[in-house]
Amino acid sequence: MSGIPHFWAVVPAGGAGTRLWPLSRSSSPKFLHDLTGSGRTLLQETVDRLTPLAADRFLVVTGQAHLAAVTAQLPQLAGGAVLAEPSPRDSMAAIGLAAALLERRDPEAVMGSFAADHVISDPERFQVAVTRAVEAARQDWLVTLGIEPTSPSPAFGYIHLGEPLPGLPEVCAVQEFVEKPSVETARDYLASGRFRWNAGMFVVRPTVLLDLLAQWHPEFAAALRQLAGDLDRLPELWGTLPRIALDHAIAEPAAAAGRVAVVPASFPWDDIGDFDSLATLLEQTDPGSAGGLSVLGDEELVRAVASTGLVVPASGRTVAVVGLDDIVVVDTPDALLVTTRAHAQQVKAVVTGLQESGHRDLT
Amino acid sequence: MSGIPHFWAVVPAGGAGTRLWPLSRSSSPKFLHDLTGSGRTLLQETVDRLTPLAADRFLVVTGQAHLAAVTAQLPQLAGGAVLAEPSPRDSMAAIGLAAALLERRDPEAVMGSFAADHVISDPERFQVAVTRAVEAARQDWLVTLGIEPTSPSPAFGYIHLGEPLPGLPEVCAVQEFVEKPSVETARDYLASGRFRWNAGMFVVRPTVLLDLLAQWHPEFAAALRQLAGDLDRLPELWGTLPRIALDHAIAEPAAAAGRVAVVPASFPWDDIGDFDSLATLLEQTDPGSAGGLSVLGDEELVRAVASTGLVVPASGRTVAVVGLDDIVVVDTPDALLVTTRAHAQQVKAVVTGLQESGHRDLT
Numbered sequence: 001m002s003g004i005p006h007f008w009a010v011v012p013a014g015g016a017g018t019r020l021w022p023l024s025r026s027s028s029p030k031f032l033h034d035l036t037g038s039g040r041t042l043l044q045e046t047v048d049r050l051t052p053l054a055a056d057r058f059l060v061v062t063g064q065a066h067l068a069a070v071t072a073q074l075p076q077l078a079g080g081a082v083l084a085e086p087s088p089r090d091s092m093a094a095i096g097l098a099a100a101l102l103e104r105r106d107p108e109a110v111m112g113s114f115a116a117d118h119v120i121s122d123p124e125r126f127q128v129a130v131t132r133a134v135e136a137a138r139q140d141w142l143v144t145l146g147i148e149p150t151s152p153s154p155a156f157g158y159i160h161l162g163e164p165l166p167g168l169p170e171v172c173a174v175q176e177f178v179e180k181p182s183v184e185t186a187r188d189y190l191a192s193g194r195f196r197w198n199a200g201m202f203v204v205r206p207t208v209l210l211d212l213l214a215q216w217h218p219e220f221a222a223a224l225r226q227l228a229g230d231l232d233r234l235p236e237l238w239g240t241l242p243r244i245a246l247d248h249a250i251a252e253p254a255a256a257a258g259r260v261a262v263v264p265a266s267f268p269w270d271d272i273g274d275f276d277s278l279a280t281l282l283e284q285t286d287p288g289s290a291g292g293l294s295v296l297g298d299e300e301l302v303r304a305v306a307s308t309g310l311v312v313p314a315s316g317r318t319v320a321v322v323g324l325d326d327i328v329v330v331d332t333p334d335a336l337l338v339t340t341r342a343h344a345q346q347v348k349a350v351v352t353g354l355q356e357s358g359h360r361d362l363t
Numbered sequence: 364m365s366g367i368p369h370f371w372a373v374v375p376a377g378g379a380g381t382r383l384w385p386l387s388r389s390s391s392p393k394f395l396h397d398l399t400g401s402g403r404t405l406l407q408e409t410v411d412r413l414t415p416l417a418a419d420r421f422l423v424v425t426g427q428a429h430l431a432a433v434t435a436q437l438p439q440l441a442g443g444a445v446l447a448e449p450s451p452r453d454s455m456a457a458i459g460l461a462a463a464l465l466e467r468r469d470p471e472a473v474m475g476s477f478a479a480d481h482v483i484s485d486p487e488r489f490q491v492a493v494t495r496a497v498e499a500a501r502q503d504w505l506v507t508l509g510i511e512p513t514s515p516s517p518a519f520g521y522i523h524l525g526e527p528l529p530g531l532p533e534v535c536a537v538q539e540f541v542e543k544p545s546v547e548t549a550r551d552y553l554a555s556g557r558f559r560w561n562a563g564m565f566v567v568r569p570t571v572l573l574d575l576l577a578q579w580h581p582e583f584a585a586a587l588r589q590l591a592g593d594l595d596r597l598p599e600l601w602g603t604l605p606r607i608a609l610d611h612a613i614a615e616p617a618a619a620a621g622r623v624a625v626v627p628a629s630f631p632w633d634d635i636g637d638f639d640s641l642a643t644l645l646e647q648t649d650p651g652s653a654g655g656l657s658v659l660g661d662e663e664l665v666r667a668v669a670s671t672g673l674v675v676p677a678s679g680r681t682v683a684v685v686g687l688d689d690i691v692v693v694d695t696p697d698a699l700l701v702t703t704r705a706h707a708q709q710v711k712a713v714v715t716g717l718q719e720s721g722h723r724d725l726t
């Protein structure tokens with residue numbers, strides 16, 4: 001199994017997943033957890049899904065604090081496949097450094113960057129979409145995957161599709177990236193059929209990525225290329241790199257300059273932003289639980305009477321839920337959350353409150 | 364301090380408090396717990412409240428399984444003040460045995476029987492009512508205390524007041540005891556002003572109690588008097604006694620025979636039948652929590668966002684509650700309950716379910 005020749009999978013493994021507290025913690029973020037009941041963590045599923053395409057060509061970029069856990073979860077990866085950032089520096093620095101390393105390592109490389117904490121329940125369709133994206137990337141496009149929206153969600157950015165590319169009828173030019181819209185605007189987007197969710201997935205030749213960066217941030221690109229030639233200087237120079245998201249640094253200006261393409265894709269995708277999303281996801285993967293109570297973990301521990309929603313029994317204790325609809329109960333050894341699917345976004349306020357009151361150890 | 368001469372306090376300490384699971388367990392029932400945040404358990408508060416009346420004249424009747432815990436919670440009581448039933452045998456056997464023991468011990472005794480798991484937040488008014496009841500009991504009445512209803516509750520039996528007793532204007536004859544009524548009937552009761560809640564409190568001369576029992580259950584009365592003379596035979600004979608409540612065995616037929624009196628009393632009383640009652644009680648004792656969230660335990664452990672109801676953080680873990688009204692969260696080391704005040708009665712179904720599925724250790 002060698003996958004797509006010269007295709008490298010870059011996996012940024014970062015983000016705290018604050019709205020999934022107390023399951024996800026800063027010390028043990030979302031990507032290190034099995035959130036689907038598959039027996040594999042989100043990080044492991046991400047690598048599993050990419051392995052048919054990338055074989056053993058992986059570069060996982062994570063925080064220093066998670067290096068040991070990430071390495072332990074991915075024993076199949078070669079030494080050096082996991083790169084630790086000295087400190088969080090946003091996505092442009094992390095993905096840009098991976099690009100600079102790959103540019104030196106394999107002049108014919110095409111890289112695909114895929115977050116470690118997303119769920120894609122149809123790997124085959126995902127692989128077809130990435131394969132198409134690689135073809136376009138070899139023609140020097142910065143290629144993104146555009147997820148077909150299943151609802152007018154105001155939680156995601158959208159990609160406005162342009163015309164199909166000459167010779168690549170399955171790939172379109174990107175007219176523009178639009179920030180998270182109102183639900184009303186999102187409804188118009190869906191009705192038009194010309195908008196896709198931006199899942200932050202990019203496929204591109206490393207040199208193209210760095211050259212695009214050099215167009216708007218020449219010093220940033222130069223610093224990344226210098227670092228790639230001398231990784232020993234990482235601790236010293238990393239903190240001087242700009243904190244900026246790849247979308248703002250490159251994708252948006254490059255789209256305006258007509259350099260970005262999109263593969264419209266229809267595989268089921270979720271970034272599991274909160275417990276409401278998680279409940280929806282579990283309902284889909286276990287249709288028996290739809291309209292009932294989903295359990296992530298040992299169902300034997302849950303006693304439900306006239307209740308619907310989501311229970312995560314992660315402390316080994318018995319959890320009884322009586323007479324509650326759309327409830328969310330997350331039971332961990334040192335902290336318990338009780339909320340509703342409709343209030344799932346407000347979990348962040350609890351984490352902020354704990355941090356501000358000197359209980360950072362719980363967050 | 365010697366209290367009312369010859370007044371003996373009998374405290375039946377039994378009942379599982381199933382609807383207060385997982386706080387109350389068969390291994391550690393309701394009366395062994397501090398449910399008011401006072402720092403004293405319900406059993407200790409019951410004894411504290413009776414001590415000004417009974418001084419050291421106590422007889423606590425409990426199950427064999429709870430003998431050690433009861434004795435440990437009441438170090439001030441003399442040896443022999445705590446009596447263990449070999450097995451649960453309902454209230455007539457427990458209170459009748461206490462009566463038979465006291466009849467031998469003190470011919471002038473008046474006994475008052477008060478359950479160990481009720482809450483009375485105005486001990487002075489309680490003591491005034493008991494003192495009146497003792498006066499009537501000395502005239503050979505079987506005397507009960509009738510609690511002024513604060514709502515048309517269908518959860519309690521009611522006492523129908525008759526005429527005041529000659530020479531004891533604060534005490535009335537009992538016309539009849541009525542079983543738990545419908546809410547509509549209870550409304551009529553409240554409107555009439557002639558009905559009181561039956562809290563199962565009795566004040567009576569032991570000999571009067573046993574003679575009344577002998578009138579309808581002569582063998583039962585004889586067996587109790589025999590046992591009192593030879594407690595060594597308790598293990599052998601206890602299991603042969605009828606299982607019957609004192610109300611059915613004596614109080615109801617005696618009322619029909621014109622032998623029962625009632626002291627109408629207006630002290631605040633609660634039997635804390637479920638978590639809804641407990642929430643109401645805590646709102647009353649801590650007016651600051653009214654309309655908000657009551658916490659029974661360490662408030663520092665509770666993080667509430669836009670929530671009302673009751674949280675019992677009894678495992679030491681942090682409990683976060685977000686966006687839930689009238690929620691009930693009870694967190695113990697091996698089991699967690701999440702319900703609402705309106706569904707508090709259904710907690711019993713969880714306990715039954717656990718018992719039926721081989722998890723008796725959790726109940």
